Amino acid sequence: MHNLKLWTASNKNNNLSRFISTLKNIKINSYFDLHKWSIEYKNDFWKEIWKFTKIIGELKGKVYLHNKEFIKCKFFEDSKINYTENCLSKNNETDAIIFYSENNLRKSITWKQLRAKVFKLSYFLKNNNVYKCDRIAAVLPNLPEAVVSFLATSQIGAIWTSCSSDFGAKAIIDRFKQVEPKILIISDYYYYNKKKIYTTNIVPEILENISSIENIIVIPYEKEEANLNVSFKYIEWATIQKSDYKNETFERFEFNHPLYILYSSGTTGVPKCIVHGAGGSLIQHKKEHQLHCNINENDKVFYFTTCGWMMWNWLVSSLASKASIVLYDGSPFIPKYENLFYIAEKEKIKFFGTGAKYIDTLKNQKINIIEKFNLPKLEIIASTGSPLVNESFEYVYKFIKKDIHLASISGGTDIVSCFVLGNPSLDVFSGEIQCAGLGMEVDIYDEAGNSLTNLKGELVCKSSFPSKPIYFWNDKNFKKYKEAYFKNFENIWCHGDYCKKTINNGYIIYGRSDATLNSGGIRIGTAELYRVIENLDEISESLAVERQVRNDTEVILFVVMNKNYKLSDKIIDRIKYNLKNSLSPKHVPKKIFSVYEIPKTRSGKIVELIIKKIINGEVISNTEMLINPHCLKEYQDIYNLIN
Numbered sequence: 028m029h030n031l032k033l034w035t036a037s038n039k040n041n042n043l044s045r046f047i048s049t050l051k052n053i054k055i056n057s058y059f060d061l062h063k064w065s066i067e068y069k070n071d072f073w074k075e076i077w078k079f080t081k082i083i084g085e086l087k088g089k090v091y092l093h094n095k096e097f098i099k100c101k102f103f104e105d106s107k108i109n110y111t112e113n114c115l116s117k118n119n120e121t122d123a124i125i126f127y128s129e130n131n132l133r134k135s136i137t138w139k140q141l142r143a144k145v146f147k148l149s150y151f152l153k154n155n156n157v158y159k160c161d162r163i164a165a166v167l168p169n170l171p172e173a174v175v176s177f178l179a180t181s182q183i184g185a186i187w188t189s190c191s192s193d194f195g196a197k198a199i200i201d202r203f204k205q206v207e208p209k210i211l212i213i214s215d216y217y218y219y220n221k222k223k224i225y226t227t228n229i230v231p232e233i234l235e236n237i238s239s240i241e242n243i244i245v246i247p248y249e250k251e252e253a254n255l256n257v258s259f260k261y262i263e264w265a266t267i268q269k270s271d272y273k274n275e276t277f278e279r280f281e282f283n284h285p286l287y288i289l290y291s292s293g294t295t296g297v298p299k300c301i302v303h304g305a306g307g308s309l310i311q312h313k314k315e316h317q318l319h320c321n322i323n324e325n326d327k328v329f330y331f332t333t334c335g336w337m338m339w340n341w342l343v344s345s346l347a348s349k350a351s352i353v354l355y356d357g358s359p360f361i362p363k364y365e366n367l368f369y370i371a372e373k374e375k376i377k378f379f380g381t382g383a384k385y386i387d388t389l390k391n392q393k394i395n396i397i398e399k400f401n402l403p404k405l406e407i408i409a410s411t412g413s414p415l416v417n418e419s420f421e422y423v424y425k426f427i428k429k430d431i432h433l434a435s436i437s438g439g440t441d442i443v444s445c446f447v448l449g450n451p452s453l454d455v456f457s458g459e460i461q462c463a464g465l466g467m468e469v470d471i472y473d474e475a476g477n478s479l480t481n482l483k484g485e486l487v488c489k490s491s492f493p494s495k496p497i498y499f500w501n502d503k504n505f506k507k508y509k510e511a512y513f514k515n516f517e518n519i520w521c522h523g524d525y526c527k528k529t530i531n532n533g534y535i536i537y538g539r540s541d542a543t544l545n546s547g548g549i550r551i552g553t554a555e556l557y558r559v560i561e562n563l564d565e566i567s568e569s570l571a572v573e574r575q576v577r578n579d580t581e582v583i584l585f586v587v588m589n590k591n592y593k594l595s596d597k598i599i600d601r602i603k604y605n606l607k608n609s610l611s612p613k614h615v616p617k618k619i620f621s622v623y624e625i626p627k628t629r630s631g632k633i634v635e636l637i638i639k640k641i642i643n644g645e646v647i648s649n650t651e652m653l654i655n656p657h658c659l660k661e662y663q664d665i666y667n668l669i670n
Contacts, residue, residue, distance in 0.1 A: 030417065030529070033424050034432065034455035041321045041451045046079050058452055058462060059532060065465045066490065072466055073102060073310065073493065080313035080348070083116060084108035084279060084306075097518050098505060100491035103282035103306055110286055110305040111182035112277035114346040115142050117324075122351050124171045125327070127370050129357025130218050132249060136171050141178075142275070148179035150272035151262075155242055157209055159184035160285065164208035164240075166199055166226065167334050168192045168217035169356040172246045172264060174343055176212050177287075181305065184280050188288040188300075191335035191629060192217045196229040198651030200236045202290050205300050206500055207239035214246045215253040220358045230259055282306030283497050289337055289440045291511075292628055292652050299507055300500035303340075303443050307493035311444045312344035314465060320378055320407055320434070321451045324349035330380035330409075331359055331367060336630035337440045338380065338411065359385060364394050368402070368427075375404040382412035382631045383419065383435070390422040391567060391589065397426055407432040409449065412631050414536045416558040417458035435460045437524065437536055441512070444494045446486065446522060447534045459533035466492055471528050476516050479528065483552070485540055486524040487516060495520075525552045542635040544573055546580050546613045553635060559609045560584070560602055565592040568625045571616065572639040583642055583669075584616035585662070587625060594621035620665050624658035641666050 047055050055061050065072040069091040077086055088105030115138070117123070123138040136144070157163070163180040167173040167189060180187040188206055190199050192214060203211075211233065216225045227245065234240060243261040247253040252265050286305035290298040316322040328345040329352070332338040345352050353374055359367050359381075371379055389396070396402075408423060408431055415435040423433050434449020437460060446469050447460045455461065463469035468489040471479045499507045515521040525537045537543070537552020544551050553571050560569045568587040573580040584602070588594055603615045626634045629652070640647050641662045650656040 030456040030458050032454050033457055036452050036454055042317045043452050066468045076314050080317050083113050097491050102493040106282045107279035108306050109277040109279045111178045117349045126171050126354045129361040144175045145178045146272045147268055149182045151267045157185055161185045162206045162208040163210045164203045165189040165212040167214050169354045173334050186285045189334045191333035192226050195651050196232045202298055204237050206288055209241050211240045212244045214248050216248050218357050227257055301496045302498050304497040308443050311494035316348050319448050322348050322350050326350040326377040327374055328378040329353040329376045337443050340443055364392050368396050368400050372400045377404055378407050380409040383410045383415040384631050386419045390419055395426050409434045409436055411436045414554040420457045442494050456531050461533050483527045486522045486526040488520040546582055549613050551614050559605050565598050570625050572642055574642050581617035584619045585622045622661050624655055626653050626658055628652055629654045638662050
């Protein structure tokens, strides 16, 4: 079966084509030739990426040192960079950062201002006992000051780690306590869904549990100064920014010097602390931005994200390509569903990034963007966080923009980048991610480790890449690291996605491997069910899990109804009929329940594993990674009902 072609790549005048033209004595007739070369000749490929993307630093020694063990392979071991130096290479009066909040606050920072603010903060940090490899922790909304804080941290070789402001105290402590930060940076409040939410009330609990914190910096959300009536001592952001600083210098650190610590979702225990290197993150991001997304100097890049999701880190690196970044903080649907497109139109955004669930919501609400907005500058829409289904692809081309490069992308916190993503030189097919990323030896394996095409299996990566984690924090002998990615196949990175490589050389992700349904011995991805179910006008969202019954399993389905609809026998019959005829009779749910909410992480991902545990009578813990843990009671009540 062929998926529908929705967009034909016609513009060959892009960075990818220009990159190919710089390669001498290499025969490349297609992207897939280039991809093959990027895998087979890692030394040459990554060196060319360094040169083409104009990384600032000291390029020395061998580019790639192979080791029989995947995680011990090294990139640019003798080279040196400063991540912040790369992000601040532009120094003029044009806007580097543009910020919007849901209450229509707009502010901007020029490249010159950004540079000065970064150096003022880094000067303060150096004068307050912060040294190379010390940790700076932040609990912040998506403000320009968050970017300043991160860049100041990396400028002096310290390590950044952050949570978004909506994290509860326990979730913050679970993460930060492990890495022992010296400095805590927090805002006075933020806005979400028309509510003003104060954040400093959690500081005493954080201080009680994390003794390593020596100083607290408070950033005001709107005003010049915070003026807090609190029990703890803090330093005003304004005080730091009013101070003087000396020397605009960038010390260059080894390529694999730690840049930031990201955290696993924590669905199976205390979140793992994933340490990413400065050089690996930078070169991977610049490759993706410039070659896969065609981002250039002076372009405006937007991603709807929070400071607790890896897409924020990905977005910030756009500065290293001399592009401006557009930040948004708050609910994307305030005051109207199409709010973000007002910003896209006003700011002439070229790259618009969001989550699949955002596009699904616009589709379900029948929002017609084409009728309301003029978006001549918008060239690429990127979607991630969960699989973008066929119907949502088609919605984008029908109701957002007809001539648009729609790039569904997938990777994650583990690699702070993408395994599979978009390509400006390839056609877009409905429901498909266009290609594997350059330098990423992606494959699909069955359970025995055999390569598959046009069949579903595990998404794997067969050889090393620069943005793999440099280590996990407090992980002796790489024990947690190996358990996370290498327990399924020896020395092969297993990413945990249930996936298929198509006849177009694209990829379709059907959900997380650990959330697939295996009823009756037939394995199916949950995303396949959701596509069928959520195509019904009455259904807003859905979640399916398997319940263990004697020697078999049965599928339990939960649905959130759209406004003005109630779950009825008639709707249940339609759901079952559609699933039986579209997928498999074995995956028709045994029971269907209406619920008010689907549990989600703070980055908007559906959490099936917790509900699977509840429905199977298992003990759950670590619910702090959820944005709506209160909804779990409803599922517990359903479990009690059916047992």
